[in-house]
Amino acid sequence: MNPNIPSRVKLVDVGPRDGLQNEKQPVPAAVKIELVHRLQQAGLKEVEVTSYVSPKWVPQMADNHEVMQGITRVPGVRYSVLTPNLKGWEAAVLDKPDEIVVFGAASEAFSQKNINCSIAESIERFAPVVEAARAAGVYVRGAMSCTVGCPYEGEIAPERVEYLAGLMKGIGVQHIGVADTIGVGTPRKVQRAIEATLKHYDLNDVSGHFHDTYGQALANTLAALELGVWQFDTSVAGLGGCPYAKGATGNVATEDVVYMLHGMGIETGIDLDQLIDAGAYISDFLGRKPQSRVAVAVLTKRKG
Numbered sequence: 001m002n003p004n005i006p007s008r009v010k011l012v013d014v015g016p017r018d019g020l021q022n023e024k025q026p027v028p029a030a031v032k033i034e035l036v037h038r039l040q041q042a043g044l045k046e047v048e049v050t051s052y053v054s055p056k057w058v059p060q061m062a063d064n065h066e067v068m069q070g071i072t073r074v075p076g077v078r079y080s081v082l083t084p085n086l087k088g089w090e091a092a093v094l095d096k097p098d099e100i101v102v103f104g105a106a107s108e109a110f111s112q113k114n115i116n117c118s119i120a121e122s123i124e125r126f127a128p129v130v131e132a133a134r135a136a137g138v139y140v141r142g143a144m145s146c147t148v149g150c151p152y153e154g155e156i157a158p159e160r161v162e163y164l165a166g167l168m169k170g171i172g173v174q175h176i177g178v179a180d181t182i183g184v185g186t187p188r189k190v191q192r193a194i195e196a197t198l199k200h201y202d203l204n205d206v207s208g209h210f211h212d213t214y215g216q217a218l219a220n221t222l223a224a225l226e227l228g229v230w231q232f233d234t235s236v237a238g239l240g241g242c243p244y245a246k247g248a249t250g251n252v253a254t255e256d257v258v259y260m261l262h263g264m265g266i267e268t269g270i271d272l273d274q275l276i277d278a279g280a281y282i283s284d285f286l287g288r289k290p291q292s293r294v295a296v297a298v299l300t301k302r303k304g
């Protein structure tokens with residue numbers, strides 16, 4: 001096996017936030033809370049719970065306070081939330097997240113559509129958020145959208161990823177996620193985006209966030225593992241899609257990544273059966289099958 005491949009991987013389940021943010025049907029806070037509980041029971045050590053964004057832009061996340069305050073926290077589990085500006089941070093801090101996420105884009109057009117400002121303006125907005133969070137002892141992660149392709153601008157060059165990673169580093173963002181927002185990436189392209197990020201960030205501070213629109217997300221995860229990346233965002237049942245990236249499907253399913261990693265002898269600390277139950281719970285609520293191939297296979301096998 002490639003010696004760069006780590007023996008242990010940390011997965012952050014972003015299903016409750018990235019997975020549900022685009023759902024058109026209302027999902028009650030109680031269901032979101034139960035999903036977080038089931039994920040932590042399955043062994044997830046970090047869950048991205050919600051976002052503090054405009055309820056006019058993303059109505060599904062309007063219950064952020066209720067969800068964060070309703071969770072029974074487990075020691076050793078981290079709860080992260082998205083905060084695009086100081087207003088978001090001021091709301092989020094009341095709910096005591098372990099980690100906040102500022103989210104920018106390597107594409108100007110996506111930045112405008114997603115957060116209504118240019119890349120340069122986004123960094124100006126993030127800077128005081130990062131400062132306030134770090135002063136309060138809250139860890140700061142950055143997400144970089146559209147690192148290989150953009151729904152409005154097409155292919156994104158690695159130099160633009162390097163540029164954004166440098167800006168994020170410059171304002172004190174501690175960890176950076178390399179996102180293939182619309183799932184158009186293929187393994188070499190994703191590796192180039194990660195290599196560009198590694199010009200500014202240590203390998204231990206970089207994670208992968210791959211959507212599966214074109215069915216490449218597992219291959220892209222493996223490509224990132226081959227560079228030594230050991231942290232990934234995944235979404236239980238493959239939930240999700242971004243409201244500002246039409247047609248993009250959910251993140252790679254946590255179940256599929258766990259199955260692949262365990263099959264490679266890589267530890268995750270996650271119980272696949274309990275994870276599949278968590279995915280079945282939310283999929284039943286939404287009235288559809290899990291998007292995870294592994295979950296569907298196991299659930300079919302269980303029926304006998």
Ligand SMILES: CC(C)(COP(=O)([O-])OP(=O)([O-])OC[C@H]1O[C@@H](n2cnc3c(N)ncnc32)[C@H](O)[C@@H]1OP(=O)([O-])[O-])[C@@H](O)C(=O)NCCC(=O)NCCSC(=O)C[C@@](C)(O)CC(=O)[O-]
Pocket residue numbers: 018021051052053054055057058082084085087088089103114115116117143144145146179180181209242243
């Ligand atoms: C970023 C803003 C808020 C800027 O929105 P804006 O309109 O430019 O902000 P503004 O400062 O001009 O304020 C306009 C209104 O929004 C309110 N407002 C302002 N800020 C907040 C806040 N934090 N929370 C609640 N309300 C807020 C503010 O109070 C005001 O309310 P009004 O006076 O009209 O009633 C807006 O564009 C927005 O909410 N966008 C949604 C972004 C979003 O959630 N996108 C999806 C998540 S990112 C993602 O999924 C990608 C990722 C991370 O997963 C990685 C990947 O795959 O690429």
